[in-house]
Amino acid sequence: MSKYAVYKGKVYEANMRNSPIRLKSRKLDSEFSELVDLAGNIHKDIFNNEVNFDDVEMIYELDYKLIYKGVEFLPLAVGKFSLDEKSITVSTSDRDIARNYGFIRKEPFVFDRSIPLDDIDALIEIKKPILKFKDQKEERTKIDHKDIKTYLANLI
Structure with a gap:
């Protein structure tokens, strides 16, 4: 993170x-x-x-979740490079989800799939305060499908 x-x-x-x-x-x-x-x-x-x-004023870790066909997945990485790749790779250990959503087995109990940016329902940005700020509330921001490319382009 x-x-x-x-x-x-x-x-x-x-x-x-x-x-x-x-x-x-x-x-x-x-x-x-x-x-x-x-x-x-x-x-x-x-x-x-x-x-x-x-x-x-604040120190936080930045994490993400990705919504694809109404299901939340954990992306392996999110960044400006996702624009060049035109996709974000997600992972699951659930065989049924992997089979139903076309994931590829990478290791025993690890399945990956690259989701094209145009097919992502939404991206969830999660700011988790850390260190002396850890008692502050986590912030979640939903980036809708239409705004994902702009969001990625503006990342630090």
Whole structure:
């Protein structure tokens, strides 16, 4: 699951190592600097900023569910890459569901199927607060069929 932090009203990818939280962005904000990796390479298209835990407004994990033919499935991954693939792969361990919905057996008790974006009823975005925010309520947002491609295109 990807982790995100809300910092000064904006959402950023978040990486937590001990105390500081490293925020990542594809756009240069005033407090951000170009990413320098462990080998010393400078990445001019990735920017980061380390902030204190107390400076973020929220930290959450982002998860998804996918609705296909009225049934909820767990997608293996959701991202901008789903637009290029024109589908989202889902998985189940239920043999009856696998047989009824055309899944392919990948391992014993594991069945997958790539669902074309045009066939998805809805995508459910689930924001699960973590760490000191874990007592806050989980947020669920339903992205209807007509809005899925736009939603994917606007992901961080």
